[in-house]
Amino acid sequence: MPRLLLLLPTATYRTEAFLNAAGKLGIELTVASEKSNVLENQQPHGLLTLNFHEPEKAARSVVEFAKRVPIDAVLGVDDETTVVAAVVSAALSLHYNSVIATSAAQNKYQMRELLQKGGLPVPRYIKVSIEDDPAVLAQNIAFPCVVKPLILSASRGVIRADDPAGFISAFWRLKAILRTPEVAAHGPAAQEILVEDFIPGREVALEGLLTKGELHVLAFFDKPDPLDGPFFEEMIYVTPSRLPASIQKEIGSCTARALKALELKDGPVHAELRVNERGPWIIEIAARSIGGRCSRALRFGTGMSLEEVILRNALGMEIGSLERERQPAGVMMIPVSRAGVLREVRGEEKARAVPGIEEIDITVHRGQKLLPLPEGSPSYIGFIFARADTPERVEATLREAHQRLEVIITPQDFD
């Protein structure tokens, strides 16, 4: 059987889904994480430690490893590890996206630069340093604007400002996030901030798979909650989209052009766009699949998970149908409502009893410290999944189940 090197950060939500898919396919797997697994010495073919912050060093380690254990494909599951996967793949002469393309997809400024050069509709933007004086910057900024980190995901650190005072406040708040040791470890990208126009409109997400540069749209998700700020907490994803087919086609076409501009050619992609009277605007494109545990809302062909599709594609295995199941589906990411310590989540059974609810997965544990956006990580209490006859029903089902949950958080100040 072929062997795939899967780059899994220790804190990722994506572990279970990828391991289940690999087990179903019966492929040989080596899992690499940034911290050593306790059983690595006993399973040296299946477990590996790599420094994801130093891709070149990681690549050298994998080249040595591959002399003993041949690797047929490499796959990263998040923004950082897709870049590492590209560097490692290049060192092993394996087919993957280029380092330039994955790096651009990870860095919001590089992405904006390439998309703008490619003639894609993107917000006006500037890059500033966290050492700049926000009061001076505010004199030359159009409002409303959005400040965001060049890195980070799940809307962490993304803040809308409507006036100079709001901008100065948002700037300092984001700077504090970027200075935390965990974020500062990302290097120079954590020293800069992107400031861009706020684009009004409905937000949608496109899940896709690239094969030899061709985009296969796997799913369009509506995000029915208005995302107007000041923070941009995503709560509900529902597919299929209720947007007219012509607009969906336009979104697909716009995304395909954006992927070409970024020179992404292979593997999963997750794009987020805003749609208004001027058409679609690219907000984000990632060279990875949808985050969190949201992929459970998707099934393809005869029951394939998204991760199975991704692994098959990475190893050149036959995929069959990429058509999503016909039944509408959705996921709610249960937001962290306040800072504090999680004591309990009540009402799970009542929430599960809502017709159409398939699963409620609480992913934080009792006693865990929680912070809401924009600082927060983890960003969610857990996930609610539903399927129903219509997208409207899916959305209503998710909201009903969420209302039945009671999340008990004890207030606590964190330094």
Added chain:
Amino acid sequence: MMKEKIQELIDTKINPGVAGHGGHVELLDVKDNVVYLKLGGGCQGCGMVNVTLKQGIEKIIKAEVPEVREVIDTTDHKGGTNPFYQASDK
């Protein structure tokens, strides 16, 4: 006989390893060549428990006891109060 062999593997190879992260593994049962385990300590609620289970524990057991079909973790991971790695937002 199979159960004794698996218990020996847990005692001599698996638990000494997971103890490094404050974890421990308990053998609950073996039925129809399926092994049922409960994980505690730092393993309970750990973000990497699936990797440890599938890439570590299961492979160690299957290598020594090839007739084992599957290893199932019965742990209530939501009850973990001191997991070694916590999930973040990715």
